[in-house]
Amino acid sequence: MTVNLKGRDIISIQELNKEEILRILKNSHFLKKTPQPILLTNQVMGSCFFEPSTRTRLSFETAMQRLGGRVVGFADPAVTSTKKGETLYDSTRIIGQYVDVIAMRHQLEGSARRASEATDKPIINGGDGANQHPTQTLLDLFTIEECQKKLEGLDIALVGDLKYGRTTHSLAQALTHFKARLYFVAPDSLQMPNHICEELKRKKINYTIHKKIEEIVNKVDILYMTRIQGERFPDQMEYEKIKNIFVLTADMLSHARTNLKVLHPLPRVGEITADVDTTKYAYYFEQAENGLYVRQALLAMVLGKLN
Amino acid sequence: MKNQKQLRAFKVFAIKEGTVIDHIPAGQALKIIEVLKLQSNKKIVTTGLNFPSKTLRKKDIIKVENYELNQDQANRVAILAPTATINIINDFVLTKKFKVEIPNKVEKIIICPNPKCITKQEQSDSCFYVEHIEKQIKLQCKYCEKIFAQADINEYNI
Numbered sequence: 147m148t149v150n151l152k153g154r155d156i157i158s159i160q161e162l163n164k165e166e167i168l169r170i171l172k173n174s175h176f177l178k179k180t181p182q183p184i185l186l187t188n189q190v191m192g193s194c195f196f197e198p199s200t201r202t203r204l205s206f207e208t209a210m211q212r213l214g215g216r217v218v219g220f221a222d223p224a225v226t227s228t229k230k231g232e233t234l235y236d237s238t239r240i241i242g243q244y245v246d247v248i249a250m251r252h253q254l255e256g257s258a259r260r261a262s263e264a265t266d267k268p269i270i271n272g273g274d275g276a277n278q279h280p281t282q283t284l285l286d287l288f289t290i291e292e293c294q295k296k297l298e299g300l301d302i303a304l305v306g307d308l309k310y311g312r313t314t315h316s317l318a319q320a321l322t323h324f325k326a327r328l329y330f331v332a333p334d335s336l337q338m339p340n341h342i343c344e345e346l347k348r349k350k351i352n353y354t355i356h357k358k359i360e361e362i363v364n365k366v367d368i369l370y371m372t373r374i375q376g377e378r379f380p381d382q383m384e385y386e387k388i389k390n391i392f393v394l395t396a397d398m399l400s401h402a403r404t405n406l407k408v409l410h411p412l413p414r415v416g417e418i419t420a421d422v423d424t425t426k427y428a429y430y431f432e433q434a435e436n437g438l439y440v441r442q443a444l445l446a447m448v449l450g451k452l453n
Numbered sequence: 454m455k456n457q458k459q460l461r462a463f464k465v466f467a468i469k470e471g472t473v474i475d476h477i478p479a480g481q482a483l484k485i486i487e488v489l490k491l492q493s494n495k496k497i498v499t500t501g502l503n504f505p506s507k508t509l510r511k512k513d514i515i516k517v518e519n520y521e522l523n524q525d526q527a528n529r530v531a532i533l534a535p536t537a538t539i540n541i542i543n544d545f546v547l548t549k550k551f552k553v554e555i556p557n558k559v560e561k562i563i564i565c566p567n568p569k570c571i572t573k574q575e576q577s578d579s580c581f582y583v584e585h586i587e588k589q590i591k592l593q594c595k596y597c598e599k600i601f602a603q604a605d606i607n608e609y610n611i
Contacts, residue, residue, distance in 0.1 A: 256596025
């Protein structure tokens with residue numbers, strides 16, 4: 147099947163089919179092994195970060211520069227016309243006239259879709275509020291494939307804030323292509339939303355709900371940790387009670403599968419203790435590095451330089 | 454004793470020519486009048502609210518004189534009244550009857566209930582994709598991608 151992402155917007159993981167996802171991962175592997183320092187010479191990326199970001203913005207900008215392209219943009223909307231009341235539509239329409247591709251992050255949900263209506267240049271969504279962050283999902287899939295040597299039929303646990311975390315929603319949806327067995331570990335009030343569970347049922351994906359990491363840690367190939375944010379809890383007492391249940395320590399991994407890898411979209415704030423870093427299971431720093439190659443692959447593909 | 458149907462005719466009197474929109478879920482008739490802009494087309498509009506109904510328990514009715522609603526117009530109100538039936542009357546006789554059909558995409562009418570949706574901040578037409586999941590209508594915002602049940606929609610662009 148032909149895959150051609152030239153000119154395509156990358157806004158939502160659900161708009162990518164399995165073949166397209168696999169091709170992005172293949173190109174990411176290629177670029178990780180074989181740097182292409184002149185692939186995007188004479189191309190300019192608009193780096194439009196209306197909301198603060200460290201890893202996503204720096205890895206997009208580095209990805210463009212490592213492929214020989216150039217970057218213009220901003221990391222603070224206060225320096226743009228947004229402060230004067232300009233709409234996102236107008237800003238994007240104008241920026242689209244200057245650059246070849248736009249990587250953006252915005253605090254409002256649906257902003258990337260709205261921006262894509264303002265310009266013919268490809269938009270790559272680097273996060274639109276709590277909605278989508280497709281490049282995170284792609285780098286998660288890339289990392290899972292890299293460390294497990296396969297994507298099909300893995301046992302994968304998602305841990306932490308599964309209700310509000312866009313990362314876990316998109317990852318669960320993407321994993322439906324690969325027949326994963328899913329374990330959801332979260333406090334009751336932060337469990338996976340119904341609409342995602344319904345989608346998994348429709349796609350015949352096996353999943354179970356759990357309250358403790360210990361219940362599943364020895365049964366999985368991937369333990370995907372996420373941060374539980376105290377501010378999500380209306381009752382701080384409840385937060386104090388549960389926050390320590392969702393902390394992973396090296397001791398808890400003593401009977402884990404030998405191929406287990408622990409992932410985390412980062413930043414972590416105490417949910418993985420530092421003693422896990424030196425175990426063979428820790429893979430979250432490699433995961434963060436992989437964002438660079440996945441974003442390189444996407445930039446090259448939407449600009450028509452890689453198929 | 455006069456039968457129920459005759460009595461009802463006095464409540465919302467019969468029309469000679471025009472359209473009767475029946476089986477509207479109670480509470481939606483006034484919104485439908487606004488969506489179809491019936492108040493400004495200079496035709497006579499009669500509305501009945503909260504009639505007893507076997508299937509809906511309570512229903513609203515709209516009658517518009519000398520006006521024929523077509524299927525496309527009817528579908529615009531489908532999201533407000535998926536149970537509605539359209540009756541076309543000529544010379545006091547029912548000559549055509551059809552149901553509203555919910556389109557796959559509803560544009561402009563719904564206001565996204567998500568306060569963090571970009572459509573709340575910038576003036577842009579809303580767009581919702583309609584899915585039928587286990588006999589329920591689910592509406593997904595094209596922009597913020599949130600999925601809503603029909604009952605979650607509180608505001609309409611009218």
